[in-house]
Amino acid sequence: MEGHPATISTAPPRAGLRLPGVGAGLGRGLVGLYLSLIVLLPLAAVLDESLSGGFGAFWDSVSGAQSMAALKLTVISSLIVVAINAFFGTIIAWVLVRDEFPGKGAVNALIDLPFALPTIVAGLTLLTLYGAESPIGLDIAFTRVAIIVALCFVTLPFVTRAVQPLLMEMDREMEEAATSLGAGGFTVFRRIIFPNLLPGILAGVLLAFARALGEYGSLILISGNIPFKTEVSSVFIRSQIESGDVSGASAVSVVLLAISLALLVAVSFFARGGARK
């Protein structure tokens, strides 16, 4: 408390609390320092390392056959997964908002389980039911289907959580008006409900896509990590690090980083546009 004289009652009321102990300038300096040490410098090192052999070497690493196969698998799997979760995520949100059933609170809390559960546990969990010792005889381990299932698991909450608030805020009078004017259930959904939910679905899809692109922990046990077949980019990066090609690992990392950043910018741009409407 030293150096901070109490504001005496005759002073004009201030515009809210300042950062206690430090001024805004010093506060920004400290925040900048922490973010630089923890986040920015490490990322700068990746960018630097990726270009250490010049742009030609960077491109050779990214466009190598194994790297390209991994990147293609990652992007295509992620696209399939976000499509599946856009569909089911919206339905789950609908059931949680518009339907009434016993245990709704518990189901609602359970939606967040994939975010709370460590990724390695998620992978192992799926493997107990859908692996070689599957009690229902469904062994998908070490296939591309396993990658899709694991990614569906870890990205499950995104669309549901983005759509839920929109559904709750939605004005039911619009639907009732349309129904009273003779619109059928499907027409009401297509013309009224869906357009209102679309910003949420898209935001959820973009975030889920970003998450799926970088996923690692839930995949290593169940995907088998077979090059050209079930090796996603994050696993490829790890194998590059282990074989000593750190520059190659960095180059692929920069590609993933660039896609993630573009998605983040798209999400915030899109959210601002949606909010103005």
Added chain:
Amino acid sequence: MTAKWGLRCLAFGYLGLLLLAPVGMIFYKTFEHGLGPPIDAMTSPDALHAIWLTLLMVAVAVPLNTVFGVGCALLLVRHKWKGNAVIDGIINLPFAISPIVIGLSLYLLYGTDGWFGPTLSEWGIKVLFSTPGMILASIFVSLPFVVRETVPVLQEIGTEQEQAASTLGANAWQAFWRVTLPAIRWGVAYGVVLTTARVLGEFGAVTIVSGSISGQTETLPLFVARAFENFDEQGAYAGAIVLALLALTTLLLMSVGGRKAKASGGPTPVGPGEVAISMSNPKEGS
């Protein structure tokens, strides 16, 4: 009526096959032969060391990110500045970056050929393949949670009470401890719980920087992976159950906390799912 049941079946069927059945199955597999095997597996020296190391990660990373998170949230909400949007964007980065890339980035800084590695090793400090590197990775991946939880509650409580406290003679610290912190406590608490859960479960980033030396640099998630790869299924399942129970406790704490916060009339903190999608919330940050 049929549409309603159709939607219910789709929603519950998907959740059941993807979430409930696998989680139920791993509980069954763990306790198939009673409580003995999982308890034995969790009391082996390697497992106990992994648990201890995981708790150490939490003990260092969570307080650091909490102090940073609350301070940063105050800065973002109460001090309008055009740089705030940039700070806000950087804080979201750990959510969008692959854990493997995070691990690689620290590897490049603190490795033997890294930017800081040679100097630090001259001073006798070992970061990579030892505890400090793992702590840095834990801080990186769990950085956004406290900020993302505290910003919305700070915006919601406004500044009137703080101004009143200030008019009555409270200094900045007194106003913070007696007025602001009690008002935002649920948001901060949620942030702390989520940070803890993330640090406990982090796998990808820690894998790269730890070198996974069993009994030395192995956290509980790394222990689970190694046990499984070494065909020690009991060990892997037991470790996974400990982590799964912690995750379920997280959800339970937040669900109870949310109800309490609502009952006390204060701002309701956001759940884990909403935090992850808060990047798409234009009201937050600047």
